[in-house]
Amino acid sequence: MTTLRAPHKLPDWLPYAGGHNTGIHGLRGLASAMVLFAHIIGGTAEHVYADNAAYLAVSEPLWNFGTFFVYLFFAISGFVILPSAFRYEPRDFATRRMLRIYPLFLVFSLIFIAGNAVTNLQPKLNDLPTILYALSFTNLLAGTEQLTPNAWSLTYEMMFYFLAGLGAFAITQRLRGLQLIMALASVAFLVLFPKSIYFVAGILVFVLYGRRFVEKLPARALLEVITALSLGYAASRAHFDFRAGELREPITLICMALTFLYFLFAVEKDSVTARLLSARWAQYLGTISYSLYLVHPYIYMPMRLVFQKLGLFSDNVWASVLLFGVVTFIVAIATSHVSYLLFEKLPVTLFRNWRSRDKALQKDLSI
Template structure:
């Protein structure tokens, strides 16, 4: 029997927080690498912010793990695939084609200017053939799509149409995915969090706020200490392992409907950032990289680094948010609405779910 529950403001808000983390990490890190590379104090000073900002991608992975489980349960495997396609592919295709055309004209990145790299990028098989993804930031979408496919397939052969052979193959492929690419463990963190909350395995209210705050402080502290792709050799690094552990603990507390995170992020502008987070994630490189070139050519990066960066970040932020808004409306929201006659998200509305924990598709 389905029950209605409140939209999860923490999960939705954390989408926006993660996208902003990545955005500003790229602004600060790009300036360190391409503008002020000889300013050691600046380069060294932004390292913790760069580390913490790029961690936002892995926070996205945990969020995906949390929201995908109920979608896999709710829909048939075909409906699930169709909904995922219309959720992520139209906007991804637009920016990928834009990248392909630009790279063909300039040949700035010749290694992905090949038929194999282009086909692999468009089909999210780049990891399998050893090529790079195309449009900036899209490497994470390959991880996402592989996770979607494996999660849906495992559930199909284990629950929907039980098959020992199918389940065995699906589970082996899922294990291989995690072993080969340990960053996938963040998806499992999200899935595990969903499971614990769906079974109402929660701690007493008297201790949850304190543990949530402590785990958030620990997460910020440890994730700012290292920059990882979470590949196999890096999994021996205590900072990488600590970041995963802190993510698991904090995320467990944060997604509770009455968490401090939920109350702090349940603001209109944060909900908006959560709604446009996917567009922001894909749009911002196409704004900040050209604007960085413009600022360099106009000599707007001066010896006054704080003032120059304030002007640069403000300009890029305004232009990026404008571009993000229209991209979300016409490339993300409109195709989904045309196909399913509903919005991608419906913040602050009661929505039907099949488990005892609120979730957002």
């Protein structure tokens, strides 16, 4: 899809800073892998070794740390999506986002719906309105659950896309009334769903990145490492659900502030993060990160049942968890690779081919 000029000059607070960002791409892959890591550690703690106090004590901070990376996804989206909303016309922006998210989401949602209909393991999720709300990403507004595991975050993503797309359109077209409506809707989104603060963090980092704010700071590499280590420690201290009252907890505010600071350093093209994650394995994980994020629960849960059935979770806890983790990770990567090719890359390729033929046909008819 070709880049389109915005109808008016971009706002001064959104300087262009485009191009492939190695650190961002690698962080996507790392975040997906860490969410899988969290499920391996947390799942075995909850379902296999729940009576092993020593394992629970060690696994809890690791579980907390891994689940935190979902919020890093939100910061990444804030960094890359808003400028994209300004660079593309609304129809192209919406098409790109839907092609990126929906095919894979729909496939695994249908798998969940079919499986749950047969097993009835979660009868509340067999309700037709719940299914329709989930498939239309309106479940947050309706107060219902998403279906496929991990897809709860996709509803947040789609709501952010909607606000970013319409907001950018209102600004470029100078529609004052729509600007006010979108500003109020964005504030309501932030107040009702505080997790969305990480999207705002990503936007602020993009603005500062475009203005080369961090380049002026001394000892950037040292500051980045210190901030990353501090964030890792803070993220391991609590399981952040952003429920009522949690925003008043100092650890929550500290973690949010450290996320912003770390991300501010990490997005620089010469950052420690970018250098470490420029390796082929990290860039590959970044490429399949969405598939890995959405597919791995369908690997992890059956694999755990197989290990339990075969008695492979022994009294040697860490050896058992290590074996389970390695096998699960390998199978999840292989499955995610196939999923990426079929449900991410193929729909985009087919759409581009169709649009190319459609443009060629229109040109022929106009002769």
